[in-house]
Amino acid sequence: MRAPYRRWLVSSLACVLFAPFVGAVPADAAVDPPGDPAVVAEWNAVAVTTLVGDTGKAPIEGLLYLGFVHAAVYNAVVGITGDYEPYRFRSRAPRGASATAAAAAAAHQVLVTYSPYARSTLDAALATSLARIPDGRAKTTGVAFGVLAADTLIRQRVDDGRYAPVQFTRPPAVGVWRPTPPALLPFSAPWLGGVRPLLVRDGAQFGRPGPPPALGSARYARDFDEVKAVGSATSTVRTQAQTDTARFFSGNVIPQFNAALRDQAATRGLRLAESARMFAAVDMSLADTAISVWHSKYRYGFWRPVTAIAEADADGNPRTAPEPGWTPLITTPPYPDWVSGYSGAAGAFTTALAEVLDTRRLALTLGSTAMPGATRTYATGDALNAEVVDARVWLGIHFRFADTAGLRMGQQVASWAADRYFRPTHR
Template identity: 25%
Template sequence: MKQACKFHFFLFLILSACTPEPDAAKLDAFSKNQLHAWNQKLTEVIVKDIFTPPVASRIYVYPNIAAYEALLPSYPAYQTLTRQLNGLQGLPTPPAGKEHYLPAASIIAFSTVAQKLVFAQGDIETYEAEYIKQIKETDIDEEVLENSIAYGRMLGNRLLNWIQKDGYKERTALSRYILMNEPGKWQPTAPGYMPAIEPHWNKIRPLVMDSCAQFKPLPPTSFDTTQHSNFFKESMEVYQTVKNLNKEHKEIASFWDCNPNISYTRGHVMLFHQKISPGGHWMAIASTVARNKNLDLMQTSETFTRVAISLFDGFISCWDEKYRSNVIRPETYIEQYIDASWDPVLQTPPFPEYPSGHSVISGAAATTLTHLFGENVAFTDSSEVPYGLPVRKFNSFYHASEEAAISRLYGGIHFRPAIENGSKQGRMVGQFVVTKLHTRKNAAKPPKEIAQTEE
């Protein structure tokens, strides 16, 4: 009997030695950069699906909110976005009596929401399956993983109930946009003469703003074709800038083009070239700085979420004014009243001119990032490298946003007031989000280690 007991004891030791114990350090190292990877994957899908810039901002923001809320119970210094974002309340918490690994729940919540916002749902599903396979290789406890997946899925689905009430589906039932055949009003431009993009985007529910018109910019310059008028002078500035463009300014225009769907003709065939959206460019900047700062997972989630929210509300604010003022594009005006053979450097996007979308959303994103990390944060922006463009270096987030804004003049697609007033509008949106949205419980600003600037 003693011999049998001794045998079973040694057998237990052998089996225990063969059973891998979860390696917390390995698991956390695996999880640390997952939000970077998932936002990059989301960008790839957005480019593939050819979503417009406003719609792309919607696709970025909701999965990141899901990831943030799923992580929250593990980080008591942070607070929920419920009752801070318009209409958001009643989110579930992890079921009691079960052990969870919330970084995994966070990714599943992100994936669950993202799948419902894109056309290429299968790409997200495949990426999720690969994620689950990889996290299992860290020797995470199977029951803990199952609990985490279930919680992430539950939270994601609950958020989808809120998301579906933001007016996105209803906008398709609204009346078709009708061109205004009046002097000074927007008209489609070559080569595709595409119809107006998202004329009803101001019907989308903002996340933090009280209304789409909360931050209306100053009125645009009154349309005029006489040579002494301000409008003619602004048009001549665009005309002369493009005709005398130097190499540096041309590079700036190309770097910030961010046109998700450039069309061009080859013979009798029209072809298309897809690129990153303006919002996607700023999400990539957020990722770059978060990596540079070596942020932990929750800090990274906070960064992505706050930037995405500022972009989302920025697009709503911008598009509200675009279809109210309905200003003609430089290309149309210059070809009609100055030089019929003139062409812009960049392809004119299919929506009204005022204000500049790049200026608005860049001002909003830069204000958010400056709040999180401080002024004079130098960084290298490699967002456009996958699209054949070199890196650019910036001394601060506002430096980048100002370059993004003026790039529209260099590209020949915006007048100066749309750029300057758009930048002011974006900064007001960003500052409102900074002031009203609280992700930390006991600090008006992020702690010192987050707000530090880079040398």
């Protein structure tokens, strides 16, 4: 059976099965059958591997598509269990449908749609998940309901602004971002700031924090001098401990934070619906933070330290001085400074997690793709956030003011979303 026909058939079957259930449904229209909580974490790991390995996407895009995955998984699960309010999804499954099967089918459907390069691997992962569920009506209706949840999300994301023909065309000038050495790459995914978010109203809601400090200000000079001293590849004032912290937070934030989420789900013994809710709340907040951050980066287009330090004699600030040949500890990423994306992700991650778990004592354990085998633990989100902000300065790729503003933006996005989504139904 050809793939397009197979997808059409599954979607059509789902519509036939669930058409009578679309709309307002009594609270007792579904039961909460036993489900395997591990399925959400397992498909999170599959999704992370799939999206990180998708060479057709810029690295930042992974946050957006991971939000799509967990929105669909969340709807598939709570549409069966009824524990929490669904996300823009009004269908409910027949009594007894398998929430485990629905979660796996929803994740699979979203991933094969947006990363078709990995279809064979994803099909094998789905077969493994479904093999653990006894054959029967519960499994069949669960799969169909999961596909329906995914297809609904996919339809909602049509024409959402992804891959719009947007380019950063601002002419080079003092204070304006331009491609940075050594590769001089163009602005990566400049369209992202115009994408319709999942939770917040639009990218401008939190993505317009106002401009960065004026080039002639004392604050600009202070943060300029700091990154110049401690962020240099040849810094003599940065300690080994600071270098280790910097490198720990120099890898890919998507595997790093999502591995921590899987650890949280396991150590806290979350039920299936609780796990689906946690991953959705965090990863959807991360997606919207990426959109908000990119809106700010594109709107303000502020230069990076590597450019600012080289051209400090033109910034009009008598407190700053250029340093020919200055280079950061790591290569500067190809997008503007204001505001910091990694810091924004940290703010969204810790805030959304604290909100959904209803505790500030997060007991986080993180690894790092840049330092394989290394782990760090944090009692609270504040402790993690402080190290992320410091690390991005010590890497030499951000001014401190860009990190603190990014952190605040992520916190605002996640807090706003937590007040309006993922609420218990009090069944």
